[in-house]
Amino acid sequence: MCGIVGYVGGRPALDVVIEGLARLEYRGYDSAGVALLAEGRLATAKRAGKLVNLRGALEEEPPPAGTLGMGHTRWATHGPPNDRNAHPHVDCTGTVAVIHNGIIENFAALRGELEEAGHKLGSDTDTEAVAHLLEDELKSGGDLAAAMRRVCRRLEGAFTLVAVHTGDPDLVVGARRNSPLVVGVGDGENFLASDVAAFIAHTRDAIELGQDQIVELRAGGVTVTDFEGRPAEVKEYHVDWDVSAAEKGGYDYFMLKEIAEQPRAVADTLLGRIGTDGRLTLDEMRISDQELREVDKIIIVACGTSFHAGLIAKYAIEHWAGLPCEVELASEFRYRDAILSPTTLVIAISQSGETMDALMAVRHAREQKAKLLGICNVNGSTLPRECDGVLYTHAGPEIAVASTKAFLTQLVAVYLIALYIAQVRGTKWGDEVFAMVQLLERMPEKVEKVLETMEPVRELARSLAGERCVLFLGRHVGFPVALEGALKLKELAYMHAEGFAAGELKHGPIALIESGLPVVVVVPPRARDVLHDKIVSNIQEIRARGARTIVIAEEGDASVEPYADTLIGVPAVPTLLQPLVTTVPLQVFACELATAKGHDVDQPRNLAKSVTVE
Numbered sequence: 001m002c003g004i005v006g007y008v009g010g011r012p013a014l015d016v017v018i019e020g021l022a023r024l025e026y027r028g029y030d031s032a033g034v035a036l037l038a039e040g041r042l043a044t045a046k047r048a049g050k051l052v053n054l055r056g057a058l059e060e061e062p063p064p065a066g067t068l069g070m071g072h073t074r075w076a077t078h079g080p081p082n083d084r085n086a087h088p089h090v091d092c093t094g095t096v097a098v099i100h101n102g103i104i105e106n107f108a109a110l111r112g113e114l115e116e117a118g119h120k121l122g123s124d125t126d127t128e129a130v131a132h133l134l135e136d137e138l139k140s141g142g143d144l145a146a147a148m149r150r151v152c153r154r155l156e157g158a159f160t161l162v163a164v165h166t167g168d169p170d171l172v173v174g175a176r177r178n179s180p181l182v183v184g185v186g187d188g189e190n191f192l193a194s195d196v197a198a199f200i201a202h203t204r205d206a207i208e209l210g211q212d213q214i215v216e217l218r219a220g221g222v223t224v225t226d227f228e229g230r231p232a233e234v235k236e237y238h239v240d241w242d243v244s245a246a247e248k249g250g251y252d253y254f255m256l257k258e259i260a261e262q263p264r265a266v267a268d269t270l271l272g273r274i275g276t277d278g279r280l281t282l283d284e285m286r287i288s289d290q291e292l293r294e295v296d297k298i299i300i301v302a303c304g305t306s307f308h309a310g311l312i313a314k315y316a317i318e319h320w321a322g323l324p325c326e327v328e329l330a331s332e333f334r335y336r337d338a339i340l341s342p343t344t345l346v347i348a349i350s351q352s353g354e355t356m357d358a359l360m361a362v363r364h365a366r367e368q369k370a371k372l373l374g375i376c377n378v379n380g381s382t383l384p385r386e387c388d389g390v391l392y393t394h395a396g397p398e399i400a401v402a403s404t405k406a407f408l409t410q411l412v413a414v415y416l417i418a419l420y421i422a423q424v425r426g427t428k429w430g431d432e433v434f435a436m437v438q439l440l441e442r443m444p445e446k447v448e449k450v451l452e453t454m455e456p457v458r459e460l461a462r463s464l465a466g467e468r469c470v471l472f473l474g475r476h477v478g479f480p481v482a483l484e485g486a487l488k489l490k491e492l493a494y495m496h497a498e499g500f501a502a503g504e505l506k507h508g509p510i511a512l513i514e515s516g517l518p519v520v521v522v523v524p525p526r527a528r529d530v531l532h533d534k535i536v537s538n539i540q541e542i543r544a545r546g547a548r549t550i551v552i553a554e555e556g557d558a559s560v561e562p563y564a565d566t567l568i569g570v571p572a573v574p575t576l577l578q579p580l581v582t583t584v585p586l587q588v589f590a591c592e593l594a595t596a597k598g599h600d601v602d603q604p605r606n607l608a609k610s611v612t613v614e
């Protein structure tokens with residue numbers, strides 16, 4: 001949600017900044033802008049719409065060359081996405097420029113105060129107030145970093161701010177509270193960005209910034225302090241993927257590449273977690289076995305696709321670990337009176353580790369003394385730092401806005417956690433855990449097999465591009481898979497799509513069924529005979545009412561054939577692991593259908609990756 005890049009070094013800053021913005025555009029694409037310091041002057045350019053519009057403007061009117069600059073790609077919060085509201089924003093003197101990610105909650109009061117003092121504000125944004133506050137602070141002495149510290153102490157809400165000032169021509173200043181900002185450390189050059197993808201082509205050495213910190217970036221070094229100016233502790237780390245992971249690699253869309261990467265992502269997430277004796281060792285767990293034995297309840301908090309992974313986790317945790325488990329939308333969690341205690345384990349699932357709703361839920365749980373475990377894909381992000389333990393999913397960078405490979409790896413992570421707790425608490429025999437782990441290790445090959453057979457699914461998707469609505473049904477772990485299939489279709493194809501628990505149909509939704517309505521049904525494995533047979537009856541019920549049935553079932557499941565207008569076979573796997581194979585056709589289906597409608601699946605309308613506002 002808003003991408004930020006800052007650079008100072010020896011190269012042409014415009015090239016570095018634009019390249020960084022191109023890699024961050026998935027975070028927001030309502031408008032884009034740059035600010036450069038060159039020849040003692042501040043030059044800015046900004047345009048509504050995607051980065052391509054800004055590139056066009058810069059080609060028409062090239063700014064002076066400089067080696068210090070910053071850039072922004074916006075997901076609008078305050079004010080419509082037009083040129084005027086695009087970042088950077090400048091002060092009255094035209095010497096200070098600011099870019100921002102987040103929401104400054106007290107901006108209306110600050111704006112009123114500034115206008116009363118004679119400042120002229122030209123946009124509807126909360127960000128612009130910061131440029132004018134910096135202007136005032138710079139007048140009262142000190143450099144840009146000192147001014148930024150004083151301004152930040154007055155701000156409420158969540159923000160990453162980056163600023164430049166003609167009076168400090170070799171300095172880029174960044175500030176961070178509740179929004180992401182990382183430093184890339186180069187040789188004679190340094191970078192600031194919302195995430196490492198922006199500078200990965202130049203350096204893989206990064207610094208993770210903490211809460212309420214100010215970073216001063218010069219070509220020769222990086223200084224980090226808190227908002228009071230005291231030296232701050234920071235964590236250095238090396239990024240374990242390279243620039244090729246952040247490129248399309250021959251695919252038309254990142255989403256297609258990320259769907260194809262799923263077998264490897266699943267395998268990487270299992271790697272190093274299974275000992276030679278078959279026992280699980282989760283190094284980053286950092287919650288002792290004794291503490292795990294004392295846990296009497298698990299609450300999972302997450303949003304969107306990660307929430308669907310949480311719904312599936314519930315089945316695995318209750319079945320294997322024998323613990324009661326609740327799953328909660330992170331955005332709702334802190335607004336109700338959930339009962340937590342030091343023996344509650346809260347598991348927060350977030351691909352980005354920056355989703356504000358998830359972070360707020362974690363902080364709420366922390367206040368109530370619960371133990372906190374994060375499942376996260378992004379090293380250096382905020383969520384792992386705020387949890388007692390973390391299990392990283394090793395999906396690699398997920399750049400398409402719609403989550404695919406991150407979801408599958410989140411499933412692997414929750415299976416590992418459920419089995420680990422079962423091992424520690426002795427709710428399953430060691431050989432039972434080992435047997436399940438062995439099955440998990442075979443999942444990359446099963447997912448690969450699904451991917452090899454997707455052509456009929458693509459064909460089907462293209463044939464349904466003219467439909468207005470698609471329903472998805474599932475039972476047990478197939479229900480969250482149905483929800484995920486519907487979410488993918490909504491966000492990519494902008495179609496009405498709903499996921500239902502198949503057993504609920506008769507309690508209302510069956511009224512939606514009409515002649516020709518496409519209904520996708522996820523069928524449990526035959527081995528779960530009661531569940532399986534019940535859903536076969538559901539398929540017959542909707543077909544009798546005219547639905548066009550698209551059935552996802554185990555290969556060779558002859559019992560569904562007579563009732564399926566289209567049958568999609570997936571490899572036979574145990575029930576709890578089935579979402580790893582049944583989700584993939586739904587991802588491919590949504591991606592292909594949206595593409596057939598002419599949509600950009602990497603950047604769906606109104607959305608942005610990493611939702612850093614509440």
Ligand code: F6R
Binds near residue numbers: 303355402403
């Ligand atoms: C859907 C999607 C979103 C995210 C949600 C949570 O395809 O990507 O629903 O799953 O915004 O994001 P994270 O996992 O980063 O907290």
